[in-house]
Amino acid sequence: MYKIINKEVLAPTVKKIDVEAPLIAGKTRPGNFIMLRINENGERIPLTVADYDREKGIITIIFQEVGYTTRLLGQLEKGDFIKDIVGPLGQHMDMEGYDKVVCLGGGSGTALLYPKVKGFYEKGAEVIAITGARTKELLILEEELAKISHRLYIATDDGSKGHHGFVTDILAEILEEEEIDLVVAIGPVPMMKAVSDMTRPYGVKTIVSLNSLMVDGTGMCGGCRVTVGGETKFTCVDGPAFDGHQVDFEELMNRLNFYNEEEKMVNKKEVSD
Amino acid sequence: MPVVRKRVPMKNQPPDERIKNFKEVPLGYNKKEAIKEAERCLQCKHSPCVSGCPVNVPIPRFIKALRENDIKGANRIIKSKNNLPAICGRVCPQENQCEKVCVLGQKFEPVAIGRLERFVADLILEQEKNNNSGEKTVTDGDNISTNSDSRDRVAVVGSGPAGLTAAADLAKEGFKVTVFEALHDTGGVLRYGIPEFRLPKSILDQEVENIKKLGVEFKLNVIIGKTITIDELFEDGYKAVFIGTGAGLPLFLNIPGENLNGVYSANEFLTRVNLMKAYKFPEFKTPVKVGRRVAVIGGGNVAMDAARTAKRLGAEKVMVVYRRSEEEMPARNEEIEHAREEGIEFILLSSPVKIHGENGLVTALECIKMELGEKDKSGRRRPIPVEGSNWNMKLDTVIVAIGQTPNPLLTSNSRGIETESWGGIKVDENLSTSRQGVFAGGDVVTGAATVIEAMGAGKKAARSILEYLRSDNKDK
Ligand SMILES: Cc1cc2nc3c(=O)[nH]c(=O)nc-3n(C[C@H](O)[C@H](O)[C@H](O)COP(=O)(O)OP(=O)(O)OC[C@H]3O[C@@H](n4cnc5c(N)ncnc54)[C@H](O)[C@@H]3O)c2cc1C
Ligand SMILES: Cc1cc2nc3c(=O)[nH]c(=O)nc-3n(C[C@H](O)[C@H](O)[C@H](O)COP(=O)(O)OP(=O)(O)OC[C@H]3O[C@@H](n4cnc5c(N)ncnc54)[C@H](O)[C@@H]3O)c2cc1C
Ligand code: SF4
Ligand code: SF4
Ligand code: FES
Numbered sequence: 001m002y003k004i005i006n007k008e009v010l011a012p013t014v015k016k017i018d019v020e021a022p023l024i025a026g027k028t029r030p031g032n033f034i035m036l037r038i039n040e041n042g043e044r045i046p047l048t049v050a051d052y053d054r055e056k057g058i059i060t061i062i063f064q065e066v067g068y069t070t071r072l073l074g075q076l077e078k079g080d081f082i083k084d085i086v087g088p089l090g091q092h093m094d095m096e097g098y099d100k101v102v103c104l105g106g107g108s109g110t111a112l113l114y115p116k117v118k119g120f121y122e123k124g125a126e127v128i129a130i131t132g133a134r135t136k137e138l139l140i141l142e143e144e145l146a147k148i149s150h151r152l153y154i155a156t157d158d159g160s161k162g163h164h165g166f167v168t169d170i171l172a173e174i175l176e177e178e179e180i181d182l183v184v185a186i187g188p189v190p191m192m193k194a195v196s197d198m199t200r201p202y203g204v205k206t207i208v209s210l211n212s213l214m215v216d217g218t219g220m221c222g223g224c225r226v227t228v229g230g231e232t233k234f235t236c237v238d239g240p241a242f243d244g245h246q247v248d249f250e251e252l253m254n255r256l257n258f259y260n261e262e263e264k265m266v267n268k269k270e271v272s273d
Numbered sequence: 274m275p276v277v278r279k280r281v282p283m284k285n286q287p288p289d290e291r292i293k294n295f296k297e298v299p300l301g302y303n304k305k306e307a308i309k310e311a312e313r314c315l316q317c318k319h320s321p322c323v324s325g326c327p328v329n330v331p332i333p334r335f336i337k338a339l340r341e342n343d344i345k346g347a348n349r350i351i352k353s354k355n356n357l358p359a360i361c362g363r364v365c366p367q368e369n370q371c372e373k374v375c376v377l378g379q380k381f382e383p384v385a386i387g388r389l390e391r392f393v394a395d396l397i398l399e400q401e402k403n404n405n406s407g408e409k410t411v412t413d414g415d416n417i418s419t420n421s422d423s424r425d426r427v428a429v430v431g432s433g434p435a436g437l438t439a440a441a442d443l444a445k446e447g448f449k450v451t452v453f454e455a456l457h458d459t460g461g462v463l464r465y466g467i468p469e470f471r472l473p474k475s476i477l478d479q480e481v482e483n484i485k486k487l488g489v490e491f492k493l494n495v496i497i498g499k500t501i502t503i504d505e506l507f508e509d510g511y512k513a514v515f516i517g518t519g520a521g522l523p524l525f526l527n528i529p530g531e532n533l534n535g536v537y538s539a540n541e542f543l544t545r546v547n548l549m550k551a552y553k554f555p556e557f558k559t560p561v562k563v564g565r566r567v568a569v570i571g572g573g574n575v576a577m578d579a580a581r582t583a584k585r586l587g588a589e590k591v592m593v594v595y596r597r598s599e600e601e602m603p604a605r606n607e608e609i610e611h612a613r614e615e616g617i618e619f620i621l622l623s624s625p626v627k628i629h630g631e632n633g634l635v636t637a638l639e640c641i642k643m644e645l646g647e648k649d650k651s652g653r654r655r656p657i658p659v660e661g662s663n664w665n666m667k668l669d670t671v672i673v674a675i676g677q678t679p680n681p682l683l684t685s686n687s688r689g690i691e692t693e694s695w696g697g698i699k700v701d702e703n704l705s706t707s708r709q710g711v712f713a714g715g716d717v718v719t720g721a722a723t724v725i726e727a728m729g730a731g732k733k734a735a736r737s738i739l740e741y742l743r744s745d746n747k748d749k
Contacts, residue, residue: 024500041556041557041558044457084457085494086456086457086495086496087496089499215541215544216456218496221523222538223537225525225532226532254533254633255534258534259562262554262555266555
């Protein structure tokens with residue numbers, strides 16, 4: 001059992017929790033994730049470790065409520081327990097050796113982006129962060145990102161704050177005008193695909209973090225497989241970060257939709273209960 | 274006494290009923306049947322059956338005790354060699370082991386050793402369950418050494434049959450044992466792989482409880498190599514480590530179309546159903562999809578389990594596609610028989626070459642016919658593709674059950690543990706790895722094998738660890 005010792009609502013459907021998990025906190029590096037199961041009949045779902053405090057033995061998770069499990073997680077309060085958490089999983093991200101990095105986050109992807117922005121910043125790179133959401137109220141982590149980046153751009157689809165349009169519009173301008181070593185994009189699959197397509201002609205290395213469906217998260221089921229550079233990889237052990245120019249995004253999108261009916265069914269059932 | 278040619282039949286749940294539930298298929302002997310079957314044993318002096326068993330269960334001795342209605346005695350004799358008889362009695366490939374060399378089997382049907390073992394073990398487990406007084410029962414108590422000279426700590430990695438056995442044996446020797454398990458539940462393949470209808474999980478639960486009673490501590494959700502390293506185990510004061518992490522990495526066919534929706538590894542399919550209980554969806558939240566027509570690729574126990582599970586989840590047509598002939602199929606005979614009774618079809622001498630799809634979903638499997646050629650290294654005839662014999666079958670689901678290799682998560686994150694090119698951990702005759710104080714056994718050493726071999730390795734490793742810790746090695 002893993003205790004929630006703090007909870008914060010960042011946006012109507014985006015929540016941040018601090019959980020006591022000393023062993024995981026002791027080992028996590030930026031880019032790692034955990035698998036959690038809320039209760040006995042729950043699903044195992046993957047979530048990024050957004051931040052960690054080795055001394056206090058705490059990991060921070062920021063999640064968006066998109067379906068049954070994340071919504072249930074959102075209902076837990078400070079003092080409640082999560083049944084199972086295992087980690088840290090996946091490859092951590094190497095952050096050394098870059099001079100100038102652009103980090104883009106869309107939607108709850110911003111949460112996943114946070115540890116990377118922080119990591120590059122601490123390693124001394126010049127960090128440009130771009131975050132976006134549909135509308136102002138859904139923007140998260142603005143202040144936090146401002147503190148750990150050299151420049152922060154904001155985009156909203158409806159123009160209620162910052163640039164009126166997509167995060168990729170801002171990236172397009174930067175790519176035209178500046179020398180960039182690395183682009184890191186985390187968010188909905190179409191956004192990661194758009195970013196990868198945009199950087200390809202400039203030859204700028206682009207890293208995306210994939211959100212494949214997972215069961216175990218340890219390489220045991222193969223359910224998370226993706227095609228990268230023509231080869232099958234397991235997102236949970238070989239990733240979750242991959243070279244965006246090599247990823248077969250069409251396949252990823254297709255695989256993410258496999259259980260749509262079942263997910264709807266679980267959601268509906270819970271609402272009517 | 275005249276020789277009885279045929280074994281006492283065991284009752285099974287009828288096929289048309291059992292394909293609608295996940296309850297156990299073979300119902301086991303009752304006492305009368307068990308004693309009748311036990312009486313068939315010739316009590317051979319040289320008892321070849323004993324050497325046919327990988328852990329040398331003293332078969333004639335336990336059968337004799339059973340015949341005399343001394344169930345506790347029979348249990349004690351079995352348990353001297355086999356910690357998990359209720360499990361082995363159900364899942365051992367007896368026809369290739371103890372029963373293969375039974376003297377009676379040369380002319381008639383061999384003694385049903387596995388069924389007798391199961392009968393004894395089940396009866397004892399039943400008694401233990403009813404015996405809630407907390408008093409020590411035969412199963413856990415009998416050889417705890419109370420005057421142990423040490424309470425050294427030993428770490429066991431993985432809670433499959435190898436790990437469970439090593440842990441129990443070491444605890445009985447007085448060591449303080451901690452089992453670290455990556456998943457949120459114990460048992461390894463016994464939990465996530467072998468389905469409920471073949472091995473009821475209540476049996477596994479009870480065995481794990483018994484091991485806990487010996488003082489073994491289980492730490493779930495800990496991945497050694499990730500959450501804690503081997504180095505840290507030693508720093509924490511563990512004096513020796515046993516690695517029983519199994520062969521959990523699924524192999525794929527590497528043919529076009531394998532990443533379409535509707536293609537599963539058997540591991541994923543069975544884990545969703547067994548560990549995550551997708552067969553109780555939506556009460557349990559993990560979904561699984563089978564569709565109407567399912568092909569399972571492979572011919573081992575894993576393939577049979579996947580096929581029979583798909584049937585129970587409502588598939589109309591389930592086919593096992595295997596590239597050799599039935600004779601070469603590695604699955605237990607009983608499972609093949611049961612699968613056939615349940616309406617599973619066998620498409621033999623066929624090998625998949627491509628999976629076809631539409632809109633991202635599987636629509637058909639393209640196979641090529643095979644012929645059997647010369648014998649290969651394994652002694653089985655090698656399948657050779659017949660040029661131009663390709664054909665398609667319409668499908669919704671393909672389950673790939675062509676084997677597993679050891680998961681590199683531990684070895685790639687630990688120093689000094691040498692592995693074979695295929696990922697198995699290298700060990701010497703004492704199951705000691707290249708790193709001092711670290712032992713390994715079970716599927717992680719042999720590649721995918723059997724429950725009883727993994728158990729045997731756990732036992733052997735426990736003995737080696739005992740010797741290692743009682744000698745001065747550890748102080749070097
Ligand atoms: C490595 C990794 C890190 C992630 N980190 C974060 C994070 O930090 N914050 C965050 O908000 N989200 C994160 N996600 C996504 C998160 O796992 C899903 O949103 C979550 O599983 C949805 O579950 P649900 O039951 O609430 O929704 P459902 O109704 O089950 O599904 C809604 C959506 O989530 C996807 N999904 C469902 N089950 C799984 C599963 N077992 N594994 C992966 N995706 C699934 C579905 O494709 C669907 O698009 C991460 C995903 C991965 C692979
Ligand atoms: C579907 C299926 C059906 C089978 N049917 C039969 C049968 O009928 N008869 C038979 O004899 N054999 C059968 N087998 C084979 C048999 O189950 C295995 O040979 C046996 O379970 C191997 O035991 P083990 O202890 O070595 O490993 P496993 O049972 O694989 O257990 C290993 C455990 O270690 C854990 N682990 C792995 N890595 C780590 C880590 N880094 N840290 C912590 N924990 C870790 C795993 O999660 C797992 O729980 C079957 C196998 C399968 C998959
Ligand atoms: S453990 Fe397996 S091989 Fe040994 S006697 Fe029992 S059933 Fe036979
Ligand atoms: S070989 Fe067969 S008949 Fe002989 S002792 Fe063993 S089980 Fe009995
Ligand atoms: S989630 Fe099972 S192998 Fe990646």
